[in-house]
Amino acid sequence: MGVKTSTHPGAAGGALTADGPGSVRNVVLVGHSGAGKTTLVEALALASGAVNRAGRVEDGGSLSDYDEIEHRQQRSVQLSLVPVEWDGIKINLLDTPGYADFVGELRAGLRAADAALFVVSAAQDANGIAGATRMVWDECAAVGMPRALVITHLEAARAGFEEMTEICRTAFGGDDPDAVLPLYLPLRGEPGPDGHAPVTGLIGLLTQRVFDYASGARAEAPPSAAHRPLIDEARARLIEGIIAESEDETLMDRYLGGADIDLDTLVRDLEKAVARGTFHPVLAAAPASDGGRQGLGTVELLELITGGFPTPTERPAPEVTTLDGKPCPPLACDPRAPLVAEVVKTSSDPYVGRLSLVRVFSGTLRPDETVHVSGHGLADRGHEDHDVDERIGAVSEPFGKQQRTMPHAVAGDLACVAKLGRAETGDTLSDKDRPVLMRPWVMPDPLLPVAIRAHSKSDEDRLSQGLARLVAEDPTMRLEQNPDTHQVVLWCLGEAHRDVALERLRTRYGVQVDTEPHRVSLRETFGGPARGRGRHVKQSGGHGQFAICEIEVAPLPEGSGIEFVDKVVGGAVPRQFIPSVEKGVRAQAARGVAAGHPLVDVRVTLLDGKAHSVDSSDAAFQTAGALALREAAAEARIHLLEPVAEVAALVADDYVGAVMSDLSGRRGRVVGTEQLAGGNTLIRAEVPEIEIGRYVIDLRSLSHGTGRFSRSYARHEPMPPQLADRVRAEAGRTG
Structure with missing residues (x-):
């Protein structure tokens, strides 16, 4: 690709405003934690002139001014946007977390982007690409998203650029490894005392030029004779790979016939193949050397982004419907069209308040205009559906913690x-006069329950509002108020996700919480028939209390609930008090009869009783009914019922044995397996919910980060006697 230079308008601290969709590139950086994504973003910002050599802009902002939690944890935990400019093109760089617990932020980045840079570490990926990274690659491939690869940490001794390129070709090439090829080869300097030769430059395989970064600034020179054998072999392979993806079917015949294909044609076909998502170039990058502004490979990467990655007009927008679900025509990425945008991230700023990062798919977003807010079908996670008009405030772009005001955001651009x-x-x-709804992207299910309670009375007063704001920011989190256990439960994606959520509650919303063991919703039922007599007789001056009732309790099939049958004869219990007995029985059933869990699946038959003409009352017979049920329970065998979940675990074939063995150790019953494409197996099992509270963590460990699962409630089943006795004993100690 040709050499280009940045014009940097706005790089000194003003906002970067796109002239139109054609002058925008939206790029998401993908890779596991520690691969160097954030360092690469900072290097690109430095090379483009968005920051100075100290990493700052003239208004004092810094790319390192991220979330305070990220500073403490030394890793990215949220999606961040860094806009830079190169050759008159605005590039929105979307830096995503690499840790599995924050896959929701990654998916938001994929939604907002039109192309992906996969960042691969020569130090960490020498033994193979992480399974989670391969899964994201497959997701991008399924929607035809253009992808390129950047190899970082070239100073590592474990694997060099050539070795990592072959690893990438194997992992990502699939049936066509020649679709993954390097555009440049690293140029190494003199070996140091440890025998390791540092990378000081790059050799362009198409241009056949050497780009030397040893001085901290990119210098161009012709290759030496010693470079020719290396260039010729790799260049021939690259040209064949590009020509194989060319739309000109005669090009391969001409090349094989000995014709010299001109550079402009090769570059043009390369850029088209990259934009179509059929060819995936491999590049190398490293931070700037001491005193240098241009890090190794940064200029080449900026050229690829501006020349080879598609504009927003070249990528199809998500489907849209009317608010009542009727299909709408495909969106046009046109600034003059009606407004359609999507909130891809929500955050809170201590000075500005709530900030929404928005991708504009159609129309132009302007400050202080009224828009229609609609969405989003996640009521089961504590997110209410919206159908309201709202007036927006300022439109801006982020730069670290700074917000730089934008006059507007055109179709294809990103803005806050x-x-x-x-x-x-x-x-x-959307336009308030033409409201629409975009098809939502797939949100991962939160499967790690975290039961919390307020640390103090003052925290209790703020807890509800703090939790509401927390889940509004993060749709991968689910808030549950469990009516059976009376616990407040945050469902998270993993331990790191949990830790960040609790830290944000404390630091951002001023709410200190304590965690407690998560309890599943147990039930109780009778193991056989039993009888009970409830006698409530008291006299304390004036009207007394008198009620006696006799009941019989019999177990029913699962799902029957509580049945109440009246078989009183002769008026032993007056008709007006029979509903009172039923009310007392049902109230006691809700409280439980053995370990404090709701009683289910029994028939309670009222057989007999006694009443007093003066002292009997509704309250007295309610109490007698409850006492009768408790007495019957004392004479019967009470079963504790535990919830059982249907679990579907998707794992690579290599881990099927370990996962099935682990499920058996959790008292699970494997009910079937299904062989899927790509070397994966779907394992279906029924597992007691009490055994899978941490399964999201354990499965990730068993499958080296590649396994995932879903769960759904199946039924309640009797708990093993030894475990039931332990639960009853615990209930006795705490009750």
């Missing part, structure tokens, strides 16, 4: 919007 009090991540913003 202030003062959207109702909009949450995944919601659609």
